Amino acid sequence: MFDGVAKHYDRTNGVLSMGNSPIWRSATVRAVAPKPGEQILDIAAGTGTSSAALAKSGADVTAADFSPGMIEVGRRRHPKLTFVQADAMALPFEDNSFDAVTISFGLRNIEDPKKALSEMFRVMKPGGRLVICEFSKPSRAIFRAGYTAYMRFVMPRIVGATSSNPEAYTYLADSIRDWPDQQTLSxxxxxAGFTRVAYRNLTFGVVALHRGHKPAKSAVKRTRKPKETTTQ
Structure with missing residues (x-):
C-alpha cells in the first residue's frame, strides 16, 4: 500500500494537513533537539522528509522504513541520507546504538506497536530520548466532531485529486479513528521502560507529540546472537 502512494505521498500529506505538516515536523525536530555528531534513528521515515530536517543540525540520521517504494523515492530526493529497509518490530541495529529515536505518523501502522516501542528502547543508548509524533484525539468535543466530519466528507475529495492511490487513504482514516488516545499511548x-514520559497536543489534539527517555543506567540484554567461531 505504501509503495503505491510513495510518488505523491508528501504532496498529498501537505494538502490533507491543511498546511500543518511543516509545523508538526518543526515541533518534532525541536523536541528531538538533534546535535552535531549524534546518531539518530528516524523510523517510518518514508521518503526522508523528516530525516532531512533532522540532519540539518549535523546529526548522523538513519532513515528506516518498511516500504521499498518509499525508500526508492527517498534516495532520489535525499541522496546524502542513509536509508535502511527495516521492520520496526525487529530493528536490524545493535543494542544501545542511537542517541535519539523518533517516529512520525508511523507507529499506528505497525502491527504490534508495543513490540516496536520495546525495540526502540533496545537500540537507544542509556540516557537517550524518544520522540513520537502521531495522530491523536482532539481534546474538546467540538474539535472531535469537526475532525470526524473532515475525515468523512472532505478528505476523500482531496485524496481523489492529489493521491496516486486514493483507495489506500481509506485505511488512513480508519487507522486514525481506531488509534488510542494520548493517555493510552503514554x-x-x-x-516499554521509558521514563519522564510526557506529551503535548498540537492543532487542538489532532496530533500529539510524545516524549520519553531511556534511564541513564539502563541496560538491556543482547537479543542478537553473536557469530559462531570455530577453532582448529
Whole structure:
C-alpha cells in the first residue's frame, strides 16, 4: 500500500494537513533537539522528509522504513541520507546504538506497536530520548466532531485529486479513528521502560507529540546472537 502512494505521498500529506505538516515536523525536530555528531534513528521515515530536517543540525540520521517504494523515492530526493529497509518490530541495529529515536505518523501502522516501542528502547543508548509524533484525539468535543466530519466528507475529495492511490487513504482514516488516545499511548511508552514520559497536543489534539527517555543506567540484554567461531 505504501509503495503505491510513495510518488505523491508528501504532496498529498501537505494538502490533507491543511498546511500543518511543516509545523508538526518543526515541533518534532525541536523536541528531538538533534546535535552535531549524534546518531539518530528516524523510523517510518518514508521518503526522508523528516530525516532531512533532522540532519540539518549535523546529526548522523538513519532513515528506516518498511516500504521499498518509499525508500526508492527517498534516495532520489535525499541522496546524502542513509536509508535502511527495516521492520520496526525487529530493528536490524545493535543494542544501545542511537542517541535519539523518533517516529512520525508511523507507529499506528505497525502491527504490534508495543513490540516496536520495546525495540526502540533496545537500540537507544542509556540516557537517550524518544520522540513520537502521531495522530491523536482532539481534546474538546467540538474539535472531535469537526475532525470526524473532515475525515468523512472532505478528505476523500482531496485524496481523489492529489493521491496516486486514493483507495489506500481509506485505511488512513480508519487507522486514525481506531488509534488510542494520548493517555493510552503514554502508558504504552512507560510499559516499554521509558521514563519522564510526557506529551503535548498540537492543532487542538489532532496530533500529539510524545516524549520519553531511556534511564541513564539502563541496560538491556543482547537479543542478537553473536557469530559462531570455530577453532582448529
Amino acid at each position: 502508558q504504552w511508552i512507560r510499559g
